[in-house]
Amino acid sequence: MALYGQSANFAPTAFNLNSNAAAKVPLRSLTDRQLQASLFRELRSNEKWRNLIDQKKMAIGLVDLRNPSNVKFAHINGNQMMYAASLPKIAILLAAMDALEKGELKESPEVLHDMKIMISRSDNQASTRMIDRLGYKKIEKVLTDPKYRLYDKNYGGGLWVGKRYASQGARYPDPILGLSHAATASQVCRFYYLLATGQLVSTERSAQMLDIMKDPELHHKFVNTLDRVAPRADVYRKSGSWRTYHADSALVEGPDRHYILVALVDDPEGEAICRQMVTAVEKVIQIRRPTAVRSSK
Template identity: 65%
Template sequence: MAIGIIDLTDLNNIKYAGINDENMMYAASLPKIAVLLAAMDAIEKGELEDSQEIQEDMKLMISKSNNQATTRMIDRVGYAKIEEVLRSPDNQLYDEETGGGLWVGKRYGGGGDTNREPLKQLSHAATTKQVCNFYYQMITGNLVTDARSREMLEIMKNPALHHKFVNTLDKIAPKADVYRKSGSWKNYHSDSALVWGPQRHYIMVALIDDNSGETIIRNLVQPLEKAMKKARSLTKPQKI
């Protein structure tokens, strides 16, 4: 299990915590956010011509985690572009010195060449720390440009799949906006979400290697919310 959380309640005093957060794991579909970032960077730089078809594929890739749409996007931007963007000093989303991070080096659905990451030879990888970093840079407007960051947020808003984190958030925070990407393959389960709503402002990421990973992630939301609430209460000035 690896976890990362960022408490955004006080934007002047943001708090981060992680457990095994630099332990890179196979993350299934969660790293599709890296393809989204590479595509946005390519569009901004004129390397990829935007179109309605591309916009639809990006939405399908994130909201419904559609593998065919993702593979089309990977083929459009290429592995070299994805790696370049992830390693960029501006993004710093993959670095061998800090355990790796986000990586996409294989199509979703088989076939074609691969570009596996160098540390563990994973095809679709993540650390919770770097996924938190992705979300934080996105909400602060630092992924590509402020406008492209907002565009990515819109694509990630209101996910079509309602399991893991979202299953619990639907019940305890139905009025909150959720920006999210998850993944599952065999015993590997992952989820990531920016939650923004009444009394809730945080980023939460989990990577689980366990057959019961979906249930484990679903059950993490409330304990992690309690941990953030307790941490806030401990830092409040004490009355004398």
Template identity: 60%
Template sequence: MQLPVETTDSINKISELRNTNLQNILKKEIDKNALWKGLVAKNLMAIGIVDLTDMSNIKYAGINDNLMMYAASLPKIAVLLASMDAIENGELEDTKEIRKDMRLMISKSNNAATTRMIDRVGYEKIEAVLRAPKHKLYDEETGGGLWVGKRYGGGGDTNREPLKNLSHAATTMQVCSFYYQLVMGNLISDERSKEMLEIMKDPALHHKFVNTLDKIAPRAKIYRKSGSWRNYHSDSALVWGPNRRYIIVALIDNDFGEKIIRDLVVPLERVMKKARNLEKETKI
């Protein structure tokens, strides 16, 4: 199966893809679970989904999707993006060592490799790439977004984000936007988007979303980055298979966050299927 990259001159913002039916069905599904409903109400849980089944009619929905939370290792995708941008612009030499560190950073979430990449590109570069008008992966006017302002290890200076003083942050909307822009070939270039997807493919860690996807979608390609620290649990995945094509993202502040994320996959798939069926019915 080919990498899911669509070449296009311009793309919609992720917020412009919000679908009313998908949004309503998502809320109803989450509200069925008392724990999830309570976490959402307390701003301890955020979700984002993008249905890519029909690439000419991409649909987005989210709950607390502009709520920026501590996201542990998930924002390492921002370091990947900044590193690729630096390579593209001749600011960082493209070597086997750097390619190895980028893969270790994403697939195995290796902190030492990530810290080496952060030190190579610097906080100023990471922030500039995240704030770039083309990508807008961090924007105060929409609640913040992706941010990396601290090494994944001891020592060193910090560059915490300005809204909540977080070191490693994300909103589900901007993580969805990251994956969506990858699919559309909009992160740096079509070729660099493909390279980043290749690095993110076949994650070495099989927990959270991947634990469930291994069982229900063994033939699907999974492009993924997750994170956990204490009670903070996050996961994000682009799933590209014969019967499913979507992006799912979850941020949870709860001791049982890993299990919650595992348990979200089937309900989120059900939400997207219901929305597609409803759309078909209204067209008849």
């Protein structure tokens, strides 16, 4: 099986919890009270963010992965489903990988290219072609699969794709809020956690997805800040924006940092809020900035 830019070995990140017993522990069971309290306190110290949180127009998910044997999860409005624009294209990617694995979709150069630019450039035409190849029911079947439950009515829904990224085409809205492109912060965190631990489709397909999601071409929101504070970090990422809706999600792996961050914001200043969110959560998990060393001469 030819993979996109990867060998068949699952080693796309140093984390590689696939071989660790902790990898099989559900993320929701790793909620950490101290991290939860710190995240809550830090975000609510900003008056604007506090108002957005109270209005359920802002949702955050954070997973501290620095210690594989002690993964910590926290969220605010984590089960609040929101319109997420292009972020749910990760659901199309997952459904495509499932279809490739089962022989329902041919692994052609055209399909591989569309998957890549759908994520790295957020190309709408490529995304629409992938939706047309798969169909809404296939995407829903994968998202609701008991192995993943990335859309689960018991937890407010989650990832959903029910409209082509084009002006024409029928809608297939989610059953709870009737949204076309939706996500919850907690479910997107679960997506990245399952991905990082090799549990989406297979270890090989998880590696392939990580390779596709690495080094995004769009350098806004989270990536704008990460370019400055962690230029050597590996970033696996998908974002989205439409009108006042701004969403970002990333698995960040680099010197002194290893975490998953998800933000969903309904506000005209959402892009700037996402930039600021990186600094806020790194403060929460106490990632220290390097300081200049004075010369002894």
